[in-house]
Amino acid sequence: MENILKKTILYLVIVFISLSVLIPLSYLVTISFSSQIEVNDYPKKMLPSLYHNIAIKWDAENQNYIVMRENNEGIFKELYISSKYDKIRDYMKTQLNIDMTTERIEKDFNVAKDTGEIVEYKYYKSFFNNYIKFFTVFSGAEKALINSIKAALITILISMSIGGAVGYALARTSIKKKEAIRIGSLIVRMFPMVSISVPMAVLLVRYGLFDSMLGLAIVYSIPNIGLTAAITRSIFIGVSKEYEEASLVFGATEAQTFRKITFPLVLPAFAASSMYAFITAWNDTAVSLLLTNKNETLALLIYKSIGGASSIHYAASGAIVLILPALVFTFLLKNYITQMWG
Amino acid sequence: MSYLKLENVKKVYNNKVTAVDNFNLEIEKGEFIAFLGPSGCGKTTTLRMIAGLESVTHGDITLEGKSIVGLTPRERGISMIFQSYAVWPHMTVYENVAYALKLRKLKKADIDEVVQDVAKTTDIVQYLNRYPSQLSGGQRQRVAVARAIAVKPKLFLMDEPLSNLDAKLRVSMRTDLKRIHQNVKSTSIFVTHDQSEALSLADRIVVMNHGVIEQIGTANEIYHESETMFIAKFIGSPASNFFVVNVILEDGEVYLVHDDFKVQFNGQEKDVLIKNYLDKSVVLSIRPENFTVNKGGFIKAKAKIIEPQGSHIIINTDIGGEEIKIVSDLLELESGENILLGFNDKVLLFDSETEKRIK
Structure with missing residues (x-):
């Protein structure tokens, strides 16, 4: 009895946590595939729609077409009145995400004109319209994406090489003041990167690294070097020296031993810490706001674009673009991270 | 080679x-x-x-x-x-x-x-x-x-x-x-x-x-x-027992003298003892199983603690303040009993300074 109660509560908590993540995320996904008209719909749909139901009526009196759309409650509402096919085409494209040629519109609309009745059509949306728009409307989005990838990769490179070396030294060598170095490198994490950024801005300007991805990556690496050192230290301690010695005894050279034994064994630690480094660089807006000028990162660009309320669906697709590489990266590394050497 | x-x-x-x-x-x-x-x-x-x-x-x-x-x-x-x-x-x-x-x-x-x-x-x-x-x-x-x-x-x-x-x-x-x-x-x-x-x-x-x-x-x-x-x-479990003894010569015979016993020594090391160790102290080492218990011995002792091992017993006793362990097959022996100890000739003698065997 008590067990069932416990389980029920546990599952309720799990469901609550998953929903509180999934609902906003699905909302974001829906928005990212919505047309301008759908953004203003109320109530909203949970899943993105693939098409619009459009009704066309010929207003003989004013010689105009009246374009109507079925909203989420099933009622056709007037959207646009015009007699010019190319204007209708532009409207469909920008407001409804429907990509049509003028000829097609002329042909379809003439049916309403000729019969004098209301004609209904099901028009499929150009599904990735917002994503294409995101990279065209926000000039520099492409560059920002490349910048973000650059910054993330350099951050990983710096954190892994320095942090990994420190981790190895802490685990395997007999250097002095080990504990002080270990704690010290972790204490650096306590300082918010933003507060480090202000003095760093001065330094980066002096060395010509302001507004560069290398400069950004250096700042991102500050908290991650200590973290990488801590994570790799523990795995270097865990990887017994005897594994390497066994390899040497059984006929491997030092290089072969590193490639076939040491590296595969410490890989999980490097995978985990490179994920942390990636996320730091990829998600940051505050530091890049301070330390870049023209070379924005993707996260910063999206952060800024959310401010322009009219283009919220483009910003949403930008946000999805921002999430995807992080997801892919995490999934690629997932196996290494969950690998536990027994 | x-x-x-x-x-x-x-x-x-x-x-x-x-x-x-x-x-x-x-x-x-x-x-x-x-x-x-x-x-x-x-x-x-x-x-x-x-x-x-x-x-x-x-x-x-x-x-x-x-x-x-x-x-x-x-x-x-x-x-x-x-x-x-x-x-x-x-x-x-x-x-x-x-x-x-x-x-x-x-x-x-x-x-x-x-x-x-x-x-x-x-x-x-x-x-x-x-x-x-x-x-x-x-x-x-x-x-x-x-x-x-x-x-x-x-x-x-x-x-x-x-x-x-x-x-x-x-x-x-x-x-x-x-x-x-x-x-x-x-x-x-x-x-x-x-x-x-x-x-x-x-x-x-x-x-x-x-x-x-x-x-x-x-x-x-x-x-x-x-x-x-x-x-x-x-080596050995329990380990060997050690006694510091004096070597003396009486009527042409070598005796090992301890506070609690005095025993004549006829082993092969006899000549070396006469030559180098007369009136000096050496260390006598006796393995636990080389003691004889209640078979015409010459050391009086008391079995303080008995550790039964199934096939044999380990007797803990003390001789001259030294903790001594003896392996014996007298399975019915009880702690507190008085025992009479002797030892066979498989004993070793060590120089008390160099700790090397005398041979």
């Missing part, structure tokens, strides 16, 4: 700590040698110098007549079982065993044949596709053995291979190792601090203490003819 020869081998760490000194040993092909000693005595260091995992500070090691001191571990043609087994966790059992063979660029079919063969010898055929984390300690141990014999080494080194196993498994693994050694006929060196392993496995035992060899000999030799007091103390 001996197969493996260590000459005046010395190991000094950081120019300060001498771990091994003046180590001389010759091993014949196919011999099973054990390095026995307390922890920190330099036995593992010596093994690692043979393996090439430690540099040699001074001296020479020759294998099949050629010096191997400057060679890397891979050039020495040895294999080793490590204390932690060092079975690589990211490889399956098969890959672990095949690792060295792949590095020797053997053909796939040949590798497979060898792996299957040694897997049969070590009884791990059914685990070949598993990862080490899915195996028990004893099974991992077998994998380590399989990996080591797969390469048909010139020398088979074992660094406390049984110390991580539970007591029962240790005894059965011990038998397995001996059986495998007899089948493979490899020249083996086995490092251990467990005397029963060394005594039961090795053809010859090298007893070490503080970085130097105390004695090299068969199990019988080091047990019954211990060269130093250290060995008499270290």
Whole structure:
């Protein structure tokens, strides 16, 4: 009895946590595939729609077409009145995400004109319209994406090489003041990167690294070097020296031993810490706001674009673009991270 | 000419700590040698110098007549079982065993044949596709053995291979190792601090203490003819008993005099005693099973504590303030009883200063 109660509560908590993540995320996904008209719909749909139901009526009196759309409650509402096919085409494209040629519109609309009745059509949306728009409307989005990838990769490179070396030294060598170095490198994490950024801005300007991805990556690496050192230290301690010695005894050279034994064994630690480094660089807006000028990162660009309320669906697709590489990266590394050497 | 020869081998760490000194040993092909000693005595260091995992500070090691001191571990043609087994966790059992063979660029079919063969010898055929984390300690141990014999080494080194196993498994693994050694006929060196392993496995035992060899000999030799007091103390469970006695000469006979007994000595060391030790004190060492209890002895004592062992009992008593342990087959003896002790002639005498055996 008590067990069932416990389980029920546990599952309720799990469901609550998953929903509180999934609902906003699905909302974001829906928005990212919505047309301008759908953004203003109320109530909203949970899943993105693939098409619009459009009704066309010929207003003989004013010689105009009246374009109507079925909203989420099933009622056709007037959207646009015009007699010019190319204007209708532009409207469909920008407001409804429907990509049509003028000829097609002329042909379809003439049916309403000729019969004098209301004609209904099901028009499929150009599904990735917002994503294409995101990279065209926000000039520099492409560059920002490349910048973000650059910054993330350099951050990983710096954190892994320095942090990994420190981790190895802490685990395997007999250097002095080990504990002080270990704690010290972790204490650096306590300082918010933003507060480090202000003095760093001065330094980066002096060395010509302001507004560069290398400069950004250096700042991102500050908290991650200590973290990488801590994570790799523990795995270097865990990887017994005897594994390497066994390899040497059984006929491997030092290089072969590193490639076939040491590296595969410490890989999980490097995978985990490179994920942390990636996320730091990829998600940051505050530091890049301070330390870049023209070379924005993707996260910063999206952060800024959310401010322009009219283009919220483009910003949403930008946000999805921002999430995807992080997801892919995490999934690629997932196996290494969950690998536990027994 | 001996197969493996260590000459005046010395190991000094950081120019300060001498771990091994003046180590001389010759091993014949196919011999099973054990390095026995307390922890920190330099036995593992010596093994690692043979393996090439430690540099040699001074001296020479020759294998099949050629010096191997400057060679890397891979050039020495040895294999080793490590204390932690060092079975690589990211490889399956098969890959672990095949690792060295792949590095020797053997053909796939040949590798497979060898792996299957040694897997049969070590009884791990059914685990070949598993990862080490899915195996028990004893099974991992077998994998380590399989990996080591797969390469048909010139020398088979074992660094406390049984110390991580539970007591029962240790005894059965011990038998397995001996059986495998007899089948493979490899020249083996086995490092251990467990005397029963060394005594039961090795053809010859090298007893070490503080970085130097105390004695090299068969199990019988080091047990019954211990060269130093250290060995008499270290080997045997319970260990040997010691009495400080005075040597006196009365009417042409040698007597050993202790506060609680006086006994005539007729052993072969008699002449040496007369020559060098008259009126001096020496140390008399008596193994627990060399006492006679209630069979016409000459030392009166009281059985303070009795430890029954099933087949025999261990009597704890005290003679002249010294704690003495005696192995006896008087199973019905009870604690508190008075006993009369004697000892047979299998006693050893040590110089009380040098702690070396008088012979």
